[in-house]
Amino acid sequence: MKWSLSLGKIAGIKIQIHWTFILIILWIIFLNLSRGSTVQETTTAVIFILTIFACVVLHELGHSLMAKRYGVAVKSITLLPIGGVASLEEIPEDPKKELLIAIAGPSVNLIIAGILFLILWAGGRLTIPAGAESFQKLAESSFLYRLLSVNLFLLVFNIIPAFPMDGGRVLRALLSLKMDRVTATSIAASIGQILAIGFAFLGLLSNPFLIVIALFVYLGAQFEAQQVRTGSILADHKVRDVLMHHYTPLNEHETLAKAIDILLDGQEREFVVLDDEDKAVGILTRDNIIKALNERGKEVSISEVMNRDFFSPSPADSLKDVFQKMQQQRFTVLPVIEEDTLKGIIDMENILEFIQVQEVLQREVPHLKRII
């Protein structure tokens, strides 16, 4: 993730904080001082926030170390103001592995809470209060008490059985033991969305912050269901199934003015650039064209402004792999090459169209048949 500050490595995993996280710390210092807190109180508040985020890092390390055990590469853990993100290379589709990876995060908070409980109990400082009012008091009391309650909150929040929470993955993994993954995801996502509507309703009556969480859960569930459906469609196809033969190639020696003429005279927006031997040497998108026009004027040669840094899949490549690589590297168009010959082009929006069409065509297969 860009704009992040690296804090070092744990077990080969980069730990980094996003710059917006610094803003949160500054904001807390500012709020405390402007409310008339002493320097000591303010320092305690900052240390408390940092400790919470250390617990979040440990939570993400839980997921990451379990993932590494199953051979999944983990690039980094990034701290954002809204929580932590572990960049796993890929979440295993094997339900048992996914279950254990998902459950490893909240388990860490359970262990931390257990240790804090033992420390407080051993010190004789533990009198378990009852009821919500006393919970409020608990939260206002000592540093360790508050840390205990934060870890219990992280535990409960993360086991909500809805995407994008860990609980959603646990539920999907459990359902996957009985049915195919697309159906399991779709059921888990529906449960998540029903829960989200419940949260939103509760939020309307009590804390409006719940409405924000509800929206987050609802969209997360929808996104996950869509991702898995899309992935299952792409896995069944090769690059040749989305190959486009109807396109206008640009020549690298032409001017940007020529590219603009073609852009404005038709619906094409993404172009492959060829040299005089009809070999693909670059790609040029609408955004590149507008940017280059702005910076270099329309008489500049296409070869000077095109993107030379691209890859060329072959028709037999897996569509799922190529699509993932296009997403990661933000390519919207690519030439497809076989035995040194340009076979056609593929583009991101066209692949999305293909997915839409396939979704409709596959719906003709009775849904129940796939569940049973």
Place this chain on the structure above:
Amino acid sequence: MKWSLSLGKIAGIKIQIHWTFILIILWIIFLNLSRGSTVQETTTAVIFILTIFACVVLHELGHSLMAKRYGVAVKSITLLPIGGVASLEEIPEDPKKELLIAIAGPSVNLIIAGILFLILWAGGRLTIPAGAESFQKLAESSFLYRLLSVNLFLLVFNIIPAFPMDGGRVLRALLSLKMDRVTATSIAASIGQILAIGFAFLGLLSNPFLIVIALFVYLGAQFEAQQVRTGSILADHKVRDVLMHHYTPLNEHETLAKAIDILLDGQEREFVVLDDEDKAVGILTRDNIIKALNERGKEVSISEVMNRDFFSPSPADSLKDVFQKMQQQRFTVLPVIEEDTLKGIIDMENILEFIQVQEVLQREVPHLKRII
């Protein structure tokens, strides 16, 4: 606006309420009753809200009647939970007219506030309090007092000199007396955005609701500046300037499967459908194709699923007028016809590309020159 309930007409202008407005009323009743308010208190609360919205309607009527004086048609005034919207046919570009139309709304709130002031003063019930604490008391006091303060709030809120507030239009109109409209809008929008950043900062320190208002003002200013820049570019051109000659027409007797093949084999997403004499008889968009595939299967004839209800501009038509009509009637593609011959097609996304390119090209004219 759809989903609206008509309340009748005032001076030929339809007054309607959006259905979400009903939700607000139900929510207020619910909140009051669940807080243990009596039926009488709840009724008063609802009547108070309805009275506020009557003031909002009067505010919008202020704009509308002034607009009608200048020959601008006013279709309707719609009450939304966030306020009122008057659907003017077009806001006059003459600065004096725009100024008077913009100022007519807040003036109504000033007049209402003045009348309420006089009533309270005549009844001897007016002791003007000083300071914020007393203003709080004022707001909590009698019905008429509260209505007075609401109208003062509407007055102050609307004269904030930033789009989309009335004050933004007043400022633009005043600037327009000295310079061209695009520059005046751009300056007024910049002032609005600086104000918005100030609001957001204040909101961070005090009331988070201010951050929402800030976002609303910031985006409103940006949108208005973009709209005026776009309008000025479109006004200088004809339909022939955005005519596309490079496209694949569909024949009405072909099947949807053929349309899908063409959709997936290239970057075209919007199609014009021809009959056997090459006469344009329909239009078909990507969304129509996916929807038809879902509902009718891929063997249906294109003539059965295409949209026959479209219009055909001629190359000499004003681009601004055609673009507006396309936006209003949600057309993304249209055939362009001259003397019964299809000259090409135009599409919404292509017009937006054309605007982007023109914006870059026009930037070459020194900006200062246009101000002086």
